[in-house]
Amino acid sequence: MSRDIQTFEDLECWKACRVLRLFVAKTIVPALPTEERFGLSSQILRAARSTTANIAEGYGRFHYFDNAKFCSNARGSAWEVLEHLITANDEEMIPDETLAEGRELVNTAVKLLNGYMNYLKKASEADNH
Numbered sequence: 001m002s003r004d005i006q007t008f009e010d011l012e013c014w015k016a017c018r019v020l021r022l023f024v025a026k027t028i029v030p031a032l033p034t035e036e037r038f039g040l041s042s043q044i045l046r047a048a049r050s051t052t053a054n055i056a057e058g059y060g061r062f063h064y065f066d067n068a069k070f071c072s073n074a075r076g077s078a079w080e081v082l083e084h085l086i087t088a089n090d091e092e093m094i095p096d097e098t099l100a101e102g103r104e105l106v107n108t109a110v111k112l113l114n115g116y117m118n119y120l121k122k123a124s125e126a127d128n129h
Helices: 012-031 040-059 064-090 096-127
Strands: none
Touching: 012 040, 012 064, 012 096, 040 064, 064 096
């Protein structure tokens, strides 16, 4: 982990989740039918927003275990976004290409979250020795 981390905004996992959140807000939600405004649109946007919010909240806890728990929540929300994208594709609201783009964004975010969580685990173990 670089010493250049001053805030959660410097974390690569947060940056990847932000890209995912913006993709959902600017590409997916406008493509969904208006009748899904309080259905799928609301659910997928909430899940996408939860990814970045959980990373920020965990970072603010200043404790390895708490931070990792919130990152685990963010990871769960990222997978939830993918499930909603699959649903939108299955119900022919978004094309295959958009699903593929979203899947790639989710996978990138999850990989970076896993890496950060591994770092937190190792840092916690190092502090306990």
